[in-house]
Amino acid sequence: MNYLIKNEADIILDNIKVHSQLGADCFVIIDNGSSDNTRELLDSVKDQYEMIIIDRPLLDYQQSNWKTEMARTAAKQLGADWSIANDADEFWIPKDGNLKTEMTSSGSILECPRFNMLYDRSAFDQEAAYFTQTNRVQYPINYPKGIQGQQPNLSIMLGQIHGKVAVRSRGMLRVKGGNHRAWHAWGWLNKRTSENISVYHYPIRSKEKFIQNIENRKALLDAGVTKMGDHYRRWVSMFQGGSIEEELNRLTVTDQNRNALFDLGILVEDRTAMDVISKLLHEKTL
Template structure:
């Protein structure tokens, strides 16, 4: 297994322990200039001979290059039959219980060369701090429409597994490799990944800031408009990311309803097997209610803006209609702010959020609409 990691001290030890217990023979890890103790944890495993530890402190989006070299070394230096390119917040498992990764990979036909593994995002109640393996015990199976409604673009993309090859290339994100697939494992040998990307506000906000600044430091690298990390980075800069973080997590009522409809599924394999190194610190319930309300408004506004941008070229009437909708949303934000400001305990923080939202998001959105209308309104 290859692993490029930065500032994941809250989860890196259980992640490594899990995969070693699953029969992964060797983990080649590159620490990307961590400052939170991650490197020291990795050094402990390296001293025991269970991890080959490398260092690359450059903070640019060079994951594809670094992982490619580790994957090539896995074959040329360590004789790997199969290579799994993982992230620190991923736990790889056989889909069927009672077996290990070593069991299934010893039976998978190497003639298929490479195949994709489904990545399942895990969710549950939010927290200020904490690893959250006993809290995030629900597979997030919401539809794309349901994801969009809470400000998310889509679920995580599948990961690529490949046979050991000294000439392999791994694409940024570990989702594609240069080795063409010749098939897929049979159902009884399928692999899946349980993904824990939003373990706490402390971890998530730091990850977003690290990732966004790495993109800004990478000249010539332009993220796609739907890049989830950069959207969250802009939210962090706007002061609205905490509201978005809370809103994307289901409430207890939403979890109950989602379990009945199939939007969520209980998943305790990791929770029951691994202890979380960092204890959870719950969010403030009253403040959480206020922030979630902002998150809902923000998500609605962003959805309107995305629709507007996708149809500006030849949809003048739609542009004008969305302009009216954004005006209504702006009024709703002002009304909501006035209501929330009546709560003395939350008023100062709410005003800060409103100012950030109004000055950066709404004004920007209205300016976009005004420009669009001036370009596309029919001349009389």
Template sequence: MFERIKNYFIKAKNSVVKHERIKAPKLFMTILAKNEADIIEHQIIYHRAMGVDGFIVTDNNSSDATREIFEKYKKKGWIKEIICEISNNHDQKKWVDRMIRIASEKYNADWIINSDADEFWCCSSSSLKDELAKTTSNVIYVDIYNIYPHETNKFYENDNLIKNYERVPESIKNKLSPYSIYDKQIQKVIHRTKGYLSIENGNHNVRIKKKSSVKSDNIIIYHYSLRGLEHFKRKMINGGASVNNNEELSENAAQHWRYFYDIFINQGREYQDEYDRVIGTKYFDDMKNNGVFESAYKVKNFFTGYNND
């Protein structure tokens, strides 16, 4: 009932608050990354092909080749600015806000996507700009879905999208991690720069003047949140340490990182056992037969046979 009333008022507001369409919008993407060398080059290449005009990126103390990859695409002119953030307190909101303001004030971006390195924004058309050019809203909400990770595949070869998470049987759900990849994901936003005030942690919402929002039916996010056991271990330990260093974060922020950091570092649980509970290794076939997954070929098809000269 509450959701229906909320949607009614949003639609009523949007019918009154309308913004001028931008026929050829300048689209920028911000990326905050730490040790994402296995995926970040693919992410940049894909979104450039999908219509992103420029990238503002922040490298947070990477110890792998992430920074070198950023430099490569800065030389190509795709990345406009690289910010080297040496802090270890994962102040995401502050760092993303800084990138947004650079994209807006220095490069005159019309629209911005604030993306994590493991998110691929997929549009039913050939360009994300097609969706932006026709809207009179200034905020677009986009659904995000996890991709099931098969250990032996390259990440983009994985095409099982967890679209129907509500079909996970209760008998299986009770055996999974409380932070499994089968949880419903909170929507992300694409927003205009005009009237921008502030971004929320996780890029799930935005404060903006004369807000007029719409839920996209044509854009979804493929979320390659986990890419094997070693990636899981590195992500949870590094992430947990970072959020624990930020006393300004609310207790609700990045709870999954705090949880895994505690059970691995303080409790000494086995990584493999917990990873299997997160991705539901034993129950993959059961969930596939139950219609939990849908095939997602957008990214797979793009990179199959792709030649990056």
């Protein structure tokens, strides 16, 4: 499993521990210039896991290049047969078996669906643990492409999001930006979508973390980075305009919108990730 991270001290060790017990044998991590204690936390556990940490404190954010580099590093230096392109706020939860169940010697690319998990606004304000939240986006709203910068009243978290990919090392050509796609020599032949693994995404875990992420994205934009999701550009604009608090009400489940979102089937209660993550976090690391 590989990660490109910056300032993920609140969740990165949880992520590594959970996935190590779900079948990830080794980890390759690029730290993109963390200014919190993320780097120190990684050093504190590097002897507990088979792990390579790469410091890359650059502002050019070459996501596709670096993700591809990590996959190749895992294959060459750690002997990884497959590479899972992950983010610190995503948990790959299998219904049966473990992460290796579908990653066979005859595969190439395994696409896994991804779902946003939303905080109750009251729980968000009380800084409840991210994995205790059970509001999963079941039927996302199909917002028109490019509308995020035009309509301030929509909710980014209720829109369509792409899945994530795991790639077999042999024949891998490239992991694409965002970790949503990959190129593989035999991808045309046996690429498939998993019916067992779901990726649970916890994009907002605290107001402080959210603002910190926006400030980091603003720095990237100021440095001339052009390849960035529209939602980040939206949040940078709102941050500069002083409307982030209103946006947080659109990114969480409030008393005013809860019934409508559940009645329409847009949200559904899903305790799967909560049960798995909480159980594994309280077990000893393998």
